[in-house]
Amino acid sequence: MNKKSHFSLSIFLFSIFFSGCMKSPLPPSWDTTFNLPLASRKILMSDIAPGDSIAIFSYGFNIDTINMELVIDSLTEDTLLTLSDIILNLKYVDTVNYTIANLLPELIPFHSQTIDVAALTFAKSDTFVLENETWQVMVDSGYLKIGIYNGSPLRIDSVHWTCFTPDTFDFYAYNIGAGESKIYEYNLSGHAVNNIISYNIEGWTAETTSVLIDTLDTVALNCELSIQKINSLIGKFPACSTNVAVDLRLNPYKIDTAIIDTGSINVKLLNPIKCNFNLQIEGNDCSFLPFTSYIVAGLNDTTGFLNNDSIIPTNPDTIKLNLLLSTTGSAIYDTINNVDTFAINIKLQELKIARFKGFIDTTITADIPHYGQAIDYQNIDPTLLQVDSVCFYYDIYNEINANPLLNILLSGERNLVWKYINVAAQIRQGENYDTIGGDSVTEFVNAWPESIDVSGKVELSGAIDVKNEDKVFGEIGFMVPLVFTIESTLVIEPDSFIALSVPENVREATILDTPKLHIWTSNSTPIAGDIEVFLSNDTLSMINPIISMNLSTGINDYWRDMDISDLLKYEKLWARTRVRLFPGQFRIYSNQKIHIKTLLKIKTRVGT
Numbered sequence: 001m002n003k004k005s006h007f008s009l010s011i012f013l014f015s016i017f018f019s020g021c022m023k024s025p026l027p028p029s030w031d032t033t034f035n036l037p038l039a040s041r042k043i044l045m046s047d048i049a050p051g052d053s054i055a056i057f058s059y060g061f062n063i064d065t066i067n068m069e070l071v072i073d074s075l076t077e078d079t080l081l082t083l084s085d086i087i088l089n090l091k092y093v094d095t096v097n098y099t100i101a102n103l104l105p106e107l108i109p110f111h112s113q114t115i116d117v118a119a120l121t122f123a124k125s126d127t128f129v130l131e132n133e134t135w136q137v138m139v140d141s142g143y144l145k146i147g148i149y150n151g152s153p154l155r156i157d158s159v160h161w162t163c164f165t166p167d168t169f170d171f172y173a174y175n176i177g178a179g180e181s182k183i184y185e186y187n188l189s190g191h192a193v194n195n196i197i198s199y200n201i202e203g204w205t206a207e208t209t210s211v212l213i214d215t216l217d218t219v220a221l222n223c224e225l226s227i228q229k230i231n232s233l234i235g236k237f238p239a240c241s242t243n244v245a246v247d248l249r250l251n252p253y254k255i256d257t258a259i260i261d262t263g264s265i266n267v268k269l270l271n272p273i274k275c276n277f278n279l280q281i282e283g284n285d286c287s288f289l290p291f292t293s294y295i296v297a298g299l300n301d302t303t304g305f306l307n308n309d310s311i312i313p314t315n316p317d318t319i320k321l322n323l324l325l326s327t328t329g330s331a332i333y334d335t336i337n338n339v340d341t342f343a344i345n346i347k348l349q350e351l352k353i354a355r356f357k358g359f360i361d362t363t364i365t366a367d368i369p370h371y372g373q374a375i376d377y378q379n380i381d382p383t384l385l386q387v388d389s390v391c392f393y394y395d396i397y398n399e400i401n402a403n404p405l406l407n408i409l410l411s412g413e414r415n416l417v418w419k420y421i422n423v424a425a426q427i428r429q430g431e432n433y434d435t436i437g438g439d440s441v442t443e444f445v446n447a448w449p450e451s452i453d454v455s456g457k458v459e460l461s462g463a464i465d466v467k468n469e470d471k472v473f474g475e476i477g478f479m480v481p482l483v484f485t486i487e488s489t490l491v492i493e494p495d496s497f498i499a500l501s502v503p504e505n506v507r508e509a510t511i512l513d514t515p516k517l518h519i520w521t522s523n524s525t526p527i528a529g530d531i532e533v534f535l536s537n538d539t540l541s542m543i544n545p546i547i548s549m550n551l552s553t554g555i556n557d558y559w560r561d562m563d564i565s566d567l568l569k570y571e572k573l574w575a576r577t578r579v580r581l582f583p584g585q586f587r588i589y590s591n592q593k594i595h596i597k598t599l600l601k602i603k604t605r606v607g608t
Contacts, residue, residue, distance in 0.1 A: 037597075037598070037599040038498070038500070038533065038535065038575045038577070038598040038599055038600060040595075040596065040597045040598070041494075041577060041579070041595075041596050042593050042594070042595050042596075043492060043579060043593060043594040043595075044592075044593045045525060045588050045589065045592045045593065060475045060476065060477030061371050061373065061452070061454050061475065061476050061477055062371070062473075062474075062475050063368055063369075063371075063396065063454075063472075063473055063474050063475065063476060064368075064369040064371075064473065065471045065472075065473045066366050066367075066368060066369075066458050066471065066472045066473065067366070067468065067469075067470070067471055068364065068366050068400055068404070068458065068460055068466055068468075068470060068471075068472070069352065069366065069468060070352075070353040070356050070364060070466055070468070071350065071351065071352055071353070072253065072258070072263075072348070072351040072353060073349050073350055073351065074347060074348075074349055075248060075249075075250060075253075075319075075347065075348040075349075075351075076345065076346070076347045076348075077246060077247070077248040077249065077321075077345075077346045077347075078343070078344070078345050079244070079246050079323070079343075079344040079345075079346070080341050080342070080343055080344075081244060081325075081341065081342035081344065082338045082340075082341055082342070083140070083229070083230050083231055083232065083233070083336065083337065083338055083340070084140040084141075084229045084230070084231055084338060085229075085242075085244060085342075086229065086230075086240065086242045086325065086342075087228055087229060087240070087241075087242040087243070088227055088228060088229065088230065088238055088240040088242070089228060089240065089241075090225075090226070090227045090228075090238050090240070091224065091225070091226045091227075092130035092131060092195075092224070092225040092226075093130075093222070093223070093224050093225075094128040094129055094130055094222075094223050095220055095221065095222045095223075096126055096128065096220070096221045097218045097219070097220050097221075098124065098218060098219045098220075098221070099215060099216050099217065099218050100152050100154075100213070100214065100215045100216070100217050100218075100219075101215040101216070102124075103122040103124065103203070103219060104120055104122055104154075104205075106120070107120075107213055107215060108215055110213045111213055111214065111215045112212070112213065112214065113212070113213055114210055114211065114212045114213070115210075115211065115213060116207075116208070116209045116210060116211075117154060117205070117207070117208045117209075117211055117213075118207055119157070119204060119205060119206060119207045120154075120204070120205045121202070121203070121204050121205075122202070122203045122205075123200070123201065123202045123203070124200075124201045125198070125199070125200045125201075126198070126199060126201075126221075127196050127197065127198045127199070128196070128197045128198075128199070128223040129195070129196050130195045130196070130197065130223070130225055131195045132195075133195065133235060133236055134194075134195060134196075134235055135194070135195050135233065135234060135235025135236060135238075136166075136192060136193065136194045136195075136233075136234045136235060137192070137193055137227065137230045137231075137232065137233045137234075137235075138190075138191075138192050138193075138230060138231040138232040138233075138337075139188040139189060139190070139191050139192075139193055139227055139229075139230055139231070140189060140190075140228075140229040140230055140231045141189060141227075141228040141229040142188040142189070142193075142225070142226050142227040142228055142229070142230075143185050143186060143187055143188055143225075143226050144163070144165065144169065144185070144186045144188055144193075144223070144224070144225055144226075145183055145184070145185045145186075145222075145223070145224040145225075145226075146161060146163065146169075146171060146183070146184050146185075146186075146221075146222070146223060147181060147182065147183040147184070147220075147221070147222040147223075147224075148161070148173060148176065148181060148182055148219065148220070148221055148222070149180075149181040149219065149220040149222070150176045150177065150178060150179065150180055150181065150219055151178075151179070151217050151218045151219060151220065152178060152217040152218070152219055153178050153208070153211045153212060153213075153214075153217065154178065154205045154206070154208050154211065155175070155176070155177050155178065155205065155206040155208060156173075156175075156176040156203055156204070156205055156206070156219075157174070157175065157204045157205060157206040158172065158173065158174045158175075158203070158204050159172070159173045159174075159176070159201065159202070159203040159204075160172050160201070160202045160203075161173070161199060161200070161201045161221075162199060162200045162201075163197055163198075163199045163223075164197065164198045164199065165188075165191060165192065165193045165194060165197050166192055166194060167191045167192055167193075169186050171184045183222075188225075188227070193225065193227070195235070197223060197225070199221075199223075201221065231337060231338050232335075232336065232337035232338065233334070233335070233336050233337075234333075234334075234335050235333055235334070236275075236329060236330045236331060236332060236333055236334070237273055237274070237275035237327065237329065237330040237334065237336075238329055239327055239328050239329035240325075240326065240327060241324065241325070241326040241327075242324070242325050242326075243322055243323070243324050244322070244323040244325070245320070245321070245322055245323075246321045246322070246323055246344075246346070247318040247319070247320060247321070248318060248319040248321055248346060248348070249317065249318050250313070250316070250317055250318060250319065251317070251361070252360060252361035252362040253358060253359070253360055253361070254316035254317055254358045254359040254360075254361075255311055255312075255313055255316055255356070255357075255358040256312075256316060256357045256358045257310070257311075257312050257355065257356070257357040257358070258310065258311040258312075258351070258353055258355070258356050258357075258358070259308075259309075259310050259353065259354040259355040259356075260288075260306050260307075260308070260309045260310060260311065260351050260352070260353060260354065261307075261308070261352040261353065261354040261468065262305070262306060262307055262350070262351075262352045263305075263306040263309075263348065263349065263350050263351035263352060264303050264304060264305050264306060264348075264349055264350060265281075265288065265291055265303070265304045265306065265346070265347070265348055265349075266301070266302070266303045266304075266345075266346075266347045266348075266349060267279070267281065267291065267293055267300075267301075267302050267303075267344070267345070267346055267347075268299065268300065268301050268302075268343075268344070268345040268347075269293070269295050269299075269300045269342065269343070269344045269345075270298070270299050270300075270341075270342065270343040270344075271295050271296065271297050271298060271299075271300060271342060272297075272336065272340035272341060272342065273297060273330075273334050273336045273340060274297045274330055274332040274333075274334045275297070275327055275329070275330035275332070275334070276294070276295060276296050276297070276327060276330070277294075277295040277325050277326065277327045278292065278293075278294060278295070278324075278325075278326045278327070279292065279293045279294075279295050279323065279324070279325055279344075280292045280293075280323075280324040280326075281321055281322070281323055281324075281346065282321070282322045282324065283319060283320055283321040283322060284314070284320070285311060285312060285313040285314060285319045285320055285321075286309070286310070286311050286319060287309045287310045287311075287312075288304070288306050288309040289321075291304050295325075306351070316358060316359070321346070323344065325342075352468075353466075353468065354467065354468050355465075355466065355467045355468070356464065356465070356466050357464070357465045357466075358463070358464070359462060359463045359464075360460070360461050360462065360464060361461070362461060363459050363460065363461045364459070364460040364461065365457050365458070365459050365460075366457060366458045366460075366472075367455075367456075367457050368408065368454070368455060368456040368457060368458065370453070370454070370455050371453070371454040371455075372451060372452070372453045372454070373451065373452055374450060374451045375448075375449060375450060375451060375452060377448070382448040383448050386446050387442065387445060387446060387480050388442065389437065389442065389480070390437065390441050390442045390444075390445040390446075390478060390479070390480055391435040391436060391437045391441065391478070391479055391589060392410075392421065392423060392435065392436045392437070392441045392476070392477070392478055393433070393434065393435045393436070393476065393477055393478070393479055393589065394406070394408070394423070394425060394432065394433070394434060394436075394474065394475070394476045395431075395432070395433045395474050395475045395476070396427050396431075396432040396433075396472060396473070396474035396475075396476075397430070397431055397432070397472070397473055397474050398427045398428065398429055398430060398432060398472050399429075399470040399471050399472070400429070400460070400464070400466055400470045400471075400472065401429065401464065401465040401466065401467075401470070402429075402460060402462070402463070402464035402465065402466060403426050403427060403428050403429065404426075404427050404458045404459060404460040404472065405424060405425070405426055405427070405458070405459040405460075406423075406424065406425045406426075406427050406456070406458055406472075407422070407423070407424050407456045407457050407458075407459065408422070408423045408424075408454065408455075408456035408476060409421075409422050409454075409455050409456050410422075410423070410444070410452060410453070410454055410476075411452065411453040411455075412444055412447060412449025412451070412452050412453075413449055413450060413451055413453075414447060414448060414449050414450045415450075417447070419443070419444045419447045419449065420444075421440060421441060421444050423436060423476075427458075427472065431522070431595075432474070433524055433592075433593070435479075435589065441478070444478075445478055445480070454476065458472055479589040484585070484586060484588070485583075485584070485585045485586075486527070486581055486582070486583045486584055486586070487583055488583055489529075489580050489581065489582060489583060490580070490581040491578065491579075491580050492578070492579045492580075492581065493576065493577075493578040493579070494576050494577070494578075497539050497542070497574040497575065497576050498574065498575045498576060499572055499573075499574060500572065500573045500574070500575055501571065501572055502568055502569075502570060502571060502572065502573060505604065506568055506602055506604055507568065507569055507570070507571065509604035509605055510604060510605045511565045511568065511602065511603070511604055512603045512604060512605055513603045514561040514562065514563055514565075515561070515562050515563075515564055515565065515568070515600055515601065515602045515603075516559050516560065516561055516562065516600070516601040517533065517546070517547060517558075517559070517560045517561075517562045517598065517599075517600055517601075518557070518558070518559055518598065518599050518600075518601060519531065519533070519547075519549065519557075519558040519560075519596070519597070519598050520555075520556070520557055520558075520596070520597045520598075521551060521552075521555070521556050521558075521594070521595065521596050521597075522554075522555045522593075522594070522595040523551060523552065523553050523554060523555075523556075523594045523595075524553075524592045524593060524594075525553065525586070525588055525592045525593070525594060526553060526586055526587075526588065527553075527581050527582070527584070527586055527588075527594070528550070528551060528552060528553070528581075528582050528584075529550075529551040529579060529580050529581040529582050530548055530549060530550050530551055530579075530580050531548070531549055531550075531551050531577065531578070531579055531580075531596060532545035532547070532548045532577070532578040532579075532580070533545055533546055533547050533548075533575070533576075533577050533598055534546065534574075534575065534576045534577070534578070535564065535567065535573060535574070535575050536567070536573065536574055537567055537570040537572070537573055537574070538574070539574050542574065542576065545578070546562060546564065547560055547562070551579065551581075551594070551596075562600070564600075568602065577596060577598055579594070579596065
């Protein structure tokens, strides 16, 4: 019997995690756990089986590396804004001053005299000019404030004021003493307003005795117009800045983290008016924001390219955006109303993701590279043979932090007669090995195809954490089982010892708990046996193992306390793992294997 052994060592230290506290003047201390790998080995059945027992039909096909490239495309949000959605925050103020001479010319002869004044009447018609440019708006939200200040020594008994905006507003004020004022406010919602507001005012003064007449004393009339939103406009569009909240929906994704390698953001905005705008899109959920665009009248189409950006949304379902429209005002006259709509389309497209963590309510598909191979039966006419038991196997390694579905289609052809096998398997993280038998597999092989084509795909959905460098790769194939006998206990051990350096933090620290030996085994064969682990500071002293335990079929995890604190004081230790396989006759496949990993877990206290 040919006996081969494979032994490999992978030594690494995991990151040291610690937590502690400090109280002056005591020095710090913390607890640390070290994981010290001892050995790892794989034993393939093809390495220990006799050479003449290899079956006539045992073919494997490599699956080339499949990268699960994740591309997010066409995340789109359409937003319609009317004039009433745009917040203007405009305020216009005009004040008109009238002297006593203007309002009551009959008092001019009494300038600088103290006299008794009988009740008098005054009237005026005038305008408030709120802006030099001519315009008219239909107000959706706003107000008009009318005020009067009496700077004369005469008490105004009453005043009637009529404003034409061109809609008509009336107000009456009573008993306005010297130095006093009255202010009235009107809701302009649904009212038309011009930039020039005309008015008529009529007033009556009360009888006043012994008053000094100064004809330069004034009565001030004030108009304040505030407009937040409008429904229509005739004239030039005013300067404004408005902020509109928009949710960009992420369906079918729920994103915790998306690191973008490349991609683009595209914004289309239909501007129905002649005024030009600056559009700025802001949002804390995306590192590539803010995004700015200059908007002219008509259709605007702007694209920004992304590189090494990220999406980390507050809510996994949506990206919260703010659209800021601003303008310095238009010098072009226009007529617009709510029928004229600002249409905004925001699209994230062709986002190639370097890392995605979240949930996908769809399926990502990566094709398996097509593979074809002619089968060489080495001058044997296989059609004269029939086998009663065949298995299809897959040996796949999955680096993705998810469990994708592997779909494989195998096509075999002889004399233009085709046979097919379809295999679907869930691929967990790490190593995946399984065999599939049955009539369909046996029938496929007994057709003895002259060539076999392999195609398929890997499908991914649900909760995932994927990096673009993660891969799926491995081998698939067919095997006819071989039968061989282990006549006496077969001992498989390494040709040399493995040297391990003990970290200084372990040698000098206090060992808190008994060190634990962790042995993980994966045995896909029916062969039983035992495992012996040796550890010493001297290669000549490795006679007795520190532990001996059973090796059984399947995947098993073993933890054992090891009182080896004295050995951990040495700078260097020597380790080896020996496997003994028990006698018996076995029906087995050549690529089945036994895999063993061992490590020490050491908990120490660093400091005092």
